[in-house]
Amino acid sequence: MGKYIGKEFSRVDGVAKVTGAAPYAAEFHVPGTAHGYLVMSRIAKGTITKIDTAAAEKSPGVVRVFTHKNTPKFAHPEKYKSFKALQSPEIVFNAQPIAVVVAETFEEARAAANLVEATYRREDPSTDFFGRVEEAEQAPDSPFSGKSVQTTGDAEQAMSSAEITFEAEYTIPAEHHNPMEPHAAVAYWKNGKLKIFDKSQDVYTVRSNLAAALGVPEDDVHVVSPYVGGAFGCSIRTNYYPFLTAMMARELKRPVKLVYTRRQMFTGHGYRPFTHQKIQLGAKKTGELISIIHEAANNTSTVEKWNDSTTRFTRHIYACPNMKTIQRLVKTDLPTPCAMRAPGAVSGMFALESALDELSYKLDMDPLELRLKNYAEVDPANGKPYSTKALRECYRRGAEKFGWDKRQPIPRSMREGNELIGYGMSTGIWYAFQQPATVKVVLKADGTAQLTSATSDIGPGTYTVMTIIAAEYLGIAPEKISFGLGDTQMPKAPVQGGSWTTASVGSAVHGAAMKLKSRLLSLAQKDKDSPLQGLGPDEVVLLDGRLQNRKQTSNGVSIVGILKAEGMDSMTEVHKETPSKIREDYQLLAHGAQFVEVRVDEQLGMVRVSRAVEATACGKIMNPKTSHSQEMGGVVWGIGMALTEHTEVDDRFGRIMNPSLADYHVPCCADVRKVDTDFIEEDDRVVNPLGVKGMGELGMVGIPAAISNAVYHATGKRIRHLPMTPDKVLKA
């Protein structure tokens, strides 16, 4: 543990949030702003033959009604292939925007939007993914998970010779992120330059996409996004609304605000796709896996091929010599899916970890013992050593805290009154990604420091952790540090996704501090009498506002003193940190173990997660306070996925039937009982200078499988189709 790193630290943005002062995208006030309101298609496939805007245009306060007829074409569509609104009369999904009414006030825009009438030539949509899995085509390769077909050994051959085999199919419906903040943008143009406040996880990509689409240089687009009210992946890609908002502001020569309604969010960005999986396992009677075949298919739209990488971790978790994974796609008349918390991983591990549980009963073996029997000491797919892997310790700690030894092996053998009680466990896994990131540090002669990097803070605590890292390595108290983010006038940082922000931007903060230390040392050594004479950068440390001899801390000089002696008001360092080469020699992963207890009401089929214990190993923990919250939130996301979340589509109309928080059930207060999160810290010198791995996604990965396994243990019923709603529990 450092002076600041590893200690409980309250959020630096907390006061702004509990007082309501933090400004989110829709809250930037620009005088003269006009308000847009979207009109959505009523069909899923076909063409608009006529669109009548006359009544809307006459409605009070209306400034203009944009449709495909009067909206300029966005340039360079090849640069960014995502759906862009109002570019043609063609309809490719239901609740696609067909018009935007812009008026003086939101109320006026909304009222007038009801008056827009469209006539369509309707074609039959095809949205029944599960009915068409047979037609699936091979997915394109993915930049993160690689080839869509991957093999180790000869899985088919090994399967046919296995003593024990198991095979099952699992399905997951579409799910929506539903962050509590709706997407919003406020845009205006001044002297040919665009400024846009946007809800975004990636301001630099919004900038390049808008610049391309609007035909202006990137430097003329300024994207600002200091606070994001949750995103979970749905603000990674540039959604259609910032394009529209910027376009309308240019056309109308005035600021325009556009905010999705909750209903519009269901087609305003992507979603976790419908997923079908088939798992085949081959094992010895003693439990050693000899073959795994994992076939997955997810739905995509008709305009893009989204590969959800469902099988991304299957070949990296168990010591199995023969493995094959395949990812396929089915085109549907729905919007394009996108990354949703732990994309692919949570879906794939639901199937794989459910299948392993099923195999454990077939083998009459404890599910945890089966995992340990197949524990991988090196990566089974490529033979690389893990940089660190404390999964065994996660299993041990989790099992002990949970009381796994009290599990009665026979299903339906534990009950209390009407409630059947079941125990289930699973394994979680995510990457230890790192991306290039740049940070600017201004060290001031008044003893403060200002840091900036265009990353994002969608809620995990990025402002806070960067402040902690800067305080640690600059040797300045956190109160004297400010960290700015979410602005394209700041140095470039990667999208906040993949759970790589702390590893990427945090390492850049560390790197910048190291450079500043060296520069301060050479300045200090200009003084012949300096107590730091003869020392190299590694022999000194920045601590408590001083540059000190690491071994003899009384020998040192104040940072402010060094700057003042040089007559400097400040010292600036812009540092780009890139992943080190040594990473390539290792398999870099974060792991976790999940243990849950469910209580199932036998008559009602209601499943409750009465207890969950999750132990995760994701390198070093920078701030336990916010880190536990990340895993806690992840567990509850897993509960939602397992039990309630389900985007339902009426295939006759290709329309989402439950686009509201009343009908799409995100977990609520009553769904959360006892949740215990724990970290097994790892001392990883390979992943990055800070030794941190991803955690935001990791926390949810094993949970749906653990719950499903517990439901089986409680009831003797195996439910392979999420969510495990009461109807399925009763029917199974």
Place this chain on the structure above:
Amino acid sequence: MSVKKHYSFLVNGENHTVESYPANRLLDVLREDLRLTGCKEGCGEGECGSCSVFLDDVMVNSCLVPIAQVQGRQVRTVEALSSDPLGKILQEKFLEHNGAQCGICTPGMLVAAITLLRRNSQPTLGEIQDGLAGNLCRCTGYKKIFDAVADAAQVAREQGVLEGGKA
């Protein structure tokens, strides 16, 4: 659309008059006309509680209140909570327990927590869950919010901000 009218009411102790359509939502009047953006829109349909404010000291979803109903009444929003002793304790405890992550649900959670604690100064976990049942949070997994509210209740009792027993 109907005709715009003038409506006068108090917000956080200050008089305001706005010209508005009668069915305009209190939420929009607060956020757009008065630029009090502390209350948030999560759903616009009364499902999430992000837009909670006090109307004459009763918690309402401001997305469901037409401005015509606010004429002559008093509104209190998150922006004024720091001046309320219970509000201030809750804000501190949300900070201490990390009950706010992205922060969008936080203003509404605070309003709901005040409402609960005024009614029941010593809530059990189940009563906290019931008291916050109308508020959704997608980030925290709720537990830290429950902890913050329970801790705030205790501190408020100790400081005499709340009475000891159940009302």
